[in-house]
Amino acid sequence: MALEDYGIQLKDLPSPRSAAFEQFLAKWFIAKTEGYRGEWDLSYVKEFAPGELDLARQLLRRNLDKSQTRFVEGVALLGDVSAVPVLQEMYDKESDESRRLTIAGSLWQLAKDERFYESIRRMVEGGNATLKQAHFHDIELLGDGRAIEAIFDLLEDRDSFVRFLALNALNRLEHGRAFWVPAPQLPSQREHYLAQRGNLEFRQRLTKRLRSQVGCR
Numbered sequence: 001m002a003l004e005d006y007g008i009q010l011k012d013l014p015s016p017r018s019a020a021f022e023q024f025l026a027k028w029f030i031a032k033t034e035g036y037r038g039e040w041d042l043s044y045v046k047e048f049a050p051g052e053l054d055l056a057r058q059l060l061r062r063n064l065d066k067s068q069t070r071f072v073e074g075v076a077l078l079g080d081v082s083a084v085p086v087l088q089e090m091y092d093k094e095s096d097e098s099r100r101l102t103i104a105g106s107l108w109q110l111a112k113d114e115r116f117y118e119s120i121r122r123m124v125e126g127g128n129a130t131l132k133q134a135h136f137h138d139i140e141l142l143g144d145g146r147a148i149e150a151i152f153d154l155l156e157d158r159d160s161f162v163r164f165l166a167l168n169a170l171n172r173l174e175h176g177r178a179f180w181v182p183a184p185q186l187p188s189q190r191e192h193y194l195a196q197r198g199n200l201e202f203r204q205r206l207t208k209r210l211r212s213q214v215g216c217r
Helices: 021-029 043-047 052-062 069-077 083-091 097-111 115-125 131-140 145-154 161-174 190-196 200-215
Strands: none
Touching: 021 043, 021 052, 021 200, 052 069, 052 083, 069 083, 083 097, 097 115, 097 131, 115 131, 115 145, 131 145, 131 161, 131 200, 145 161, 145 200, 161 190, 161 200
8 A cells, every 4th residue: 555545645744854753654554564562663753843742643533534553653653642532432332352352452541441350351251262371461551460360360361372471471470581482381370370470579570570571650
């Protein structure tokens, strides 16, 4: 798709434009080389010329109706609180639970909207293993004890891969680093965490580590 397919006419944009803004246009509307939450490189945003951040937010917001996940994630990544009412309306109308989770995640990042926690609980308590596998990483966006509770819940999920994701996450939070090994090689096993689940001090340590990782205060 070209810029025009997203309602963008270069002749209508301010000129000259910074190299950083040209990079933004290329990555989000032309090449679309990225697109998974947590993998967007936005380091160039700090090089925007005055007014370009607001313009970038506006362009993403205008394309929220394209039903493309990157725009939903993008308005949150650029801190566009003006998009909150649009996202709330989208959430209320959306029937696909995966997309609802993505929308709710952006609402949480922008406005701490409790729709996100409600969506997380529905996912955790539901039986859709594919949904849990795809959105497990979203749980940690909560950045509080409720995220730890959800991960503990998934440690006892019926799906083996969901259980592995939970075990791996708890190991990362407890030991302070990522592990790229099979479950049996992780330093702490499922039985250890089930035994510690009721230990308030242990859970508080995990929550503190989680907050530091997701930038919560």
